[in-house]
Amino acid sequence: MILGNVHSLETMGMVDGPGIRVVVFLQGCRLRCLFCHNPDTWQEQGGTQMTPEEVTRKVLRCRPYFSRGGGVTFSGGEPLLQPEFLLETLQLCKKAGIHTCLDTAGYGCGSYDEILQYTDLVLYDVKQITEESYHCMTGQSLTETTHFLAAVKKAGTPVWVRHVVVPGLTDGEAHMQALRTFIDKKVPNVQKVELLPYHLLGVHKYKVLGIPYRLAGTPAMDPSLTEQWQRCYFPVNKGERNPTPEQTGGTVK
Template structure:
């Protein structure tokens, strides 16, 4: 039976997709983002080993709370690094009439088409709108991201985009305008979110005996976030929609 290495599970999530959701965080990530607040999810092969049947049995207990637009979100790390499990788990959820979402940076393994045919929503983390800034933030090339993005387009899956705004890194109008223009090239985007950088993960780096990459960088304040949101939406072509897809 297919199993996955699970980092943690949040049973009543309210921010990783629409409605009330069970959020399963899988272990493993190929990126090394300078603002990552969960470096403990990076290494593959760690965490609790769980089967598809075990997880389905658990999420079914919460179906009552999902109502019309809640469901499950598989996050990480990056769930695309455990593709066989992800496909089988999403398929099992759809067979139970449970709405499915994946929260990903688009760096993974496997046949994305097989995964996406059981996916109702992709929460897509857009690190940057140009290659130099992408490499600065993630320490990786963007080719795998675009491979996944093309698969999402091909499968006509709804997308919510997310972009983290970090002082001293990308908290400037030019960068936000570039992100808006990039999002305009992606069909099926239903919602766009700017997420403020916070330094709450600094303690994790210390506990893992790792250097925190953004030592001394202050969290993005609310006024700055409001300003960048205005800049973003001024340059967006899409009209954001309420998400109501079920089952």
């Protein structure tokens, strides 16, 4: 019997893919991003152990909310670190006609092809854009996430890029231009790019867990400035709605 370590489930997610979604947060992450607001998901051995069938039943309870293009999003932590559990749960959700989304930094265990067969949409987190800056931001190399992007390209899975804008680290005109170039050259199948302003909502978790917060003193990012860069470098037409599951290769039931 396959068991997964589930941190939590959010049943009315509005920002993790198209429509209203169930968001399944899985335990475990190899990255230690400076801006991480979920340090409580770093350790894989934690949360609640659940079977793929148990998770799928909870997702199906919310099916009435999916009529306008919702579904399930697997997040974390890094969901790819529990590949067997993730794959079986994705298969069950797809069999039930549920649109599936993966919120990931692309930093799992190196085997992604089968998982992507059952993934309708990837929310891909661009942490940084050079080997040096990526290592400084996450403590890891770009190698594994580059491997993941190659698998996404092969699978043809649609991608929404997300990038956290941190004052002094991932902000400014020069960075936005370099980010635009990186995405154009390195990230396949991109449908949209979302800039997310850095916030301080998760700082209290570090105190509770006794973990030093390495961005102490860094202010929250100005949302209006982030929005200006969004309009300039990654414009979205006014009034544009998120793509439906049909547009992202999924199924509405």
